[in-house]
Amino acid sequence: MHNDIVMVIVVGTALAFDFTNGFHDTANVVATSISTRAMAPRLAIAYAAALNFAGAFISLAVAATVASDVVSSGAITPTVVFAGLIGAISWNLVTWYFGLPSSSSHALIGGVVGAAFAAAGPDAVLGDGLVGKVLIPAVVAPIVAFVVGGLAILVSYRVVGRLKPGQVGRGYRLGQVVSGGLLALAHGTNDAQKTMGVITLALVTNGSLAAGADPPTWVIVSAASAIALGTYSGGWRIIRTMGSRIIKMDPAQGFSASGAGAAVILTSSHFGFPLSTTQVISGGVMGAGAGKRLSAVRWGVAGNIVTAWLMTLPAAAGIGALTYGVTRIFGTGSVGPIVVVAAALALVAAAFTRRVRAGTPVPAP
Amino acid sequence: MLATIVDTGALLKTIIASFIAGVGVTLIFSIAILGASRFADMNRDGRPAAAVAFGLLGLAALLAAGAAVAVGIIVMTRK
Numbered sequence: 319m320h321n322d323i324v325m326v327i328v329v330g331t332a333l334a335f336d337f338t339n340g341f342h343d344t345a346n347v348v349a350t351s352i353s354t355r356a357m358a359p360r361l362a363i364a365y366a367a368a369l370n371f372a373g374a375f376i377s378l379a380v381a382a383t384v385a386s387d388v389v390s391s392g393a394i395t396p397t398v399v400f401a402g403l404i405g406a407i408s409w410n411l412v413t414w415y416f417g418l419p420s421s422s423s424h425a426l427i428g429g430v431v432g433a434a435f436a437a438a439g440p441d442a443v444l445g446d447g448l449v450g451k452v453l454i455p456a457v458v459a460p461i462v463a464f465v466v467g468g469l470a471i472l473v474s475y476r477v478v479g480r481l482k483p484g485q486v487g488r489g490y491r492l493g494q495v496v497s498g499g500l501l502a503l504a505h506g507t508n509d510a511q512k513t514m515g516v517i518t519l520a521l522v523t524n525g526s527l528a529a530g531a532d533p534p535t536w537v538i539v540s541a542a543s544a545i546a547l548g549t550y551s552g553g554w555r556i557i558r559t560m561g562s563r564i565i566k567m568d569p570a571q572g573f574s575a576s577g578a579g580a581a582v583i584l585t586s587s588h589f590g591f592p593l594s595t596t597q598v599i600s601g602g603v604m605g606a607g608a609g610k611r612l613s614a615v616r617w618g619v620a621g622n623i624v625t626a627w628l629m630t631l632p633a634a635a636g637i638g639a640l641t642y643g644v645t646r647i648f649g650t651g652s653v654g655p656i657v658v659v660a661a662a663l664a665l666v667a668a669a670f671t672r673r674v675r676a677g678t679p680v681p682a683p
Numbered sequence: 684m685l686a687t688i689v690d691t692g693a694l695l696k697t698i699i700a701s702f703i704a705g706v707g708v709t710l711i712f713s714i715a716i717l718g719a720s721r722f723a724d725m726n727r728d729g730r731p732a733a734a735v736a737f738g739l740l741g742l743a744a745l746l747a748a749g750a751a752v753a754v755g756i757i758v759m760t761r762k
Binding site for chain 1: 702716
């Protein structure tokens with residue numbers, strides 16, 4: 319009975335994480351299109367949501383577990399997964415509150431690593447996997463995207479620099495619709511699969527599913543729906559940061575950032591080196607700005623984003639570990655997760671109410 | 684030690700291919716815009732031969748960009 323309740327809570331929390339993932343990372347896909355007026359804001363969001371949903375079905379070769387390379391499988395229990403998800407959701411909401419793009423995948427990995435550490439000690443964390451699969455790509459991705467975005471904008475200005483701005487703008491806006499669509503598909507494929515993997519892992523550890531089994535259809539459909547709904551809700555705060563606070567974008571820069579970003583993400587997927595969508599696009603946007611001129615980039619905003627990147631893993635890990643500790647105060651049953659979920663919902667409601675009373679902070683463009 | 688933790692071969696391939704794909708796609712699409720824009724200009728100026736040449740250039744670049752998008756979708760489906 320207790321196990322079933324914990325499972326329901328874990329599945330609900332995983333879908334809530336998936337929702338925040340779509341909500342939080344919408345900006346990666348649509349910010350450049352909205353900023354350069356390639357698409358109307360609501361249309362861009364609906365387009366991204368539909369492609370996020372479709373992307374979740376494109377490849378069902380589930381990344382078995384997002385945590386399998388960084389945490390010892392013996393340390394993973396439904397409670398560890400739950401605590402990790404709470405860590406990831408919390409960090410996603412904190413960075414959303416401050417309008418900072420950060421990696422939802424890194425938040426999830428950080429949360430699970432912290433919870434596993436709290437549950438089974440340092441031996442539960444696979445250091446080599448953490449460095450090789452997470453930390454090194456986290457450093458490489460934004461640098462590569464920055465340089466590629468910078469070179470791309472130099473190349474495009476070189477080719478179209480003497481043409482009429484109206485024709486050029488229309489062309490790049492059209493290109494952004496396609497490159498943004500590719501980004502949305504890639505995001506749906508990568509990130510919805512992580513949630514499917516987490517739910518499947520929890521079902522296996524609970525004995526509800528055989529080890530190595532494919533995710534059930536209801537898991538695939540619910541994960542695809544949650545990320546699409548989250549995307550449709552639109553994280554306007556981060557969209558504003560990505561679309562206009564880092565640089566003021568022209569259509570060529572918007573295409574260079576999103577086109578180069580899509581190319582970098584898909585190329586890295588092909589070679590089995592998945593990079594963070596958030597970091598690639600943020601790096602691409604900064605590169606596209608710096609390629610025009612260095613002073614075009616608001617480096618203060620860029621610094622805040624980099625700080626959020628650096629803090630994502632340790633902060634989510636800390637919250638995940640704390641959450642695991644709190645649940646264990648109430649024993650190994652379902653009381654701990656129920657108390658944590660109730661407290662988390664109360665905190666979110668209080669923050670939301672406070673925000674509403676203070677007035678709408680960032681209106682939809 | 685880092686080399687044993689990180690698949691440096693895959694990482695290097697990723698970096699090089701990212702540069703080629705990222706800059707390449709932008710270059711190809713920019714050429715498509717150049718072709719379309721010059722095609723319109725040449726047509727308006729009554730220079731049909733040049734218009735056809737730029738039109739073909741733009742079309743070829745557009746097809747190449749479309750092929751790049753198709754490759755991207757294939758990469759996603761084969762993950």
